[in-house]
Amino acid sequence: MTTSAILQAINGASLAALLFLLASGFTLSFGLMRVVNMAHGAYYLLGGYVGLTVVRITGSFWLAIFAGGAAIALLGLFIDRVLIRRTGENHLAQVLLTVGIAFVIGDLALWTWGGDNLKVPVPMFLRGAVELPGGIVYPAFRLMLIGIGLVVALLLWLLYHKTQLGAVVRAGVDDREMVAANGIHVDRLFMVVSALASFLAGMAGVVGGAFLTLYPGAEWEILVFALVVVIVGGLGSLEGAMIGALIVGLLDAYGRWLLPEFSYFVLFGPMAILMLFRPTGLFGKAH
């Protein structure tokens, strides 16, 4: 019983790591640019497929992570500049537009990579299991995923709180006009954040594709999890995305274990209750 409980905690943490990669980009885009990008899940899926193809060609998983991220960063930047920009701050239009973009990406991916569940192959040394203290045996790859999540979280936190760029982004989240009035090139700032958010989504697709597999429809499933993370954590808050990812990851793991048929309920029920008392999430500010 305790062993299972611990195993589920690690399961939850590995899902949390993946969700953080996705939710952090979503939440930063919203915080700074007021953009709600429903294509974020499609970015994840497409990034995963790109990574899969790169692994098949080059055999390098690490190159695949980078390639998946880079390809999506370019695509995300393009979509942001050419399409999303034109909706201004109309969230309704943004949601419809980006859902449309997600449909196009999803269908093209289905056409290119087919409808089967595909798994991104991981390097040999990550394929086995690792024995943890207390006699718990756990897949090495998932442990590494937790590591990736922690490293990215740390890097993002440092970038956000300890660098000039981060300071400008934080200022931009609070008051964009004021930042522009101080002579900061806001447009360039948007490009950086937009590319970073897309990069994280593409990268998440490659690592996610190695343990959740890639299939048509995965883009919406993962997007909904990421949405719950940002709703719980609060839109626009990096810390919120961290805590939210952990809460959602753990709720999902324990929900699947204890109440398999109602695991969605275990996940969304607390979210609904939280939303009634604190609509802006744990760390969010009213926008």
Add this chain to the structure above:
Amino acid sequence: MDRKLAIVLALVCVAIAALLPLVAGPFWIALLTQMFIFGLLALSVDLLLGHAGLFSLCHAAFFSVAAYTTAILQVRYGVSTALAAPAGIVAGTLLGMLFGLSVRTRGVYFILITIALGYIVWGVAYRWSSFTGGDNGVTNVPRPALAGYGLESMTSYYYFMLAVIVLSLLAYRVLVSSPFGLTLRGIKTSESRMTSVGFRPNRHLYAAFVLSAAIASFAGVLYVYYNRFVNPVSASFPISVEAVLMAIVGGSGTIVGPLLGSGIVLALRNWVSSFFELHAAVMGLVFIAVVLWAPGGLVGLLESFRNGRRPGR
């Protein structure tokens, strides 16, 4: 539009629809029946979107809960249509009373929360397979029979749906031009002003949400009797999105817009999928095009042409 012209136009449309089964084949009858059913769903979404300014993405939840309730009662418990159909509407409406609490939020939060809520229903339909039948859903739903009169053929169901949609549109017209409808539009235009003149926006929005869920549930019951099975697809996010797309393509905030939009979207999908594999991508492009170039939908385009203006963004 001229009131007399509108009435004449509406009567002509109904007359054409009534005479259509004499000339059109089963394909067209089926397509029009679907257009009526999904038009009703789009109408329910547009009560919130076009009149109250709330963008809900969870209406597949009410639609499918009603469809599942009716199907399970009819198939598994042998309950008659006269009880199973109202039970379906009640079930969907009750869910609407629960999900309606989300009207405490606005804007982006409302959108995101409704998406997440909608997924609960999909998740339960998909995973609680001992009750919902999982992926296969509930099959062999009988044709409806009311007061000894069965709607056995496609044509009889078509006429039934035609009557339903005409009555629904008339009732909807009364609803949106009632003081309640005007209050909703007031809230959409300026919530703070409505609050300052003594209205409580959340109460009106909650009522609109529940009413909208009831209409979506009604559409769900009509759908399950037409389709004769229901599976988790009917609860899925794309259905909620498509209902919104229909409302916007036709013309959000109008009375016939959602119905027209339903016809356009269904016809387009049927037509495209007959020769092109990537029909979901085409639907995606329609979304993009509508948002960028025709946010007023078909009705908006027609009106701006009538007024001699370019369709504005």
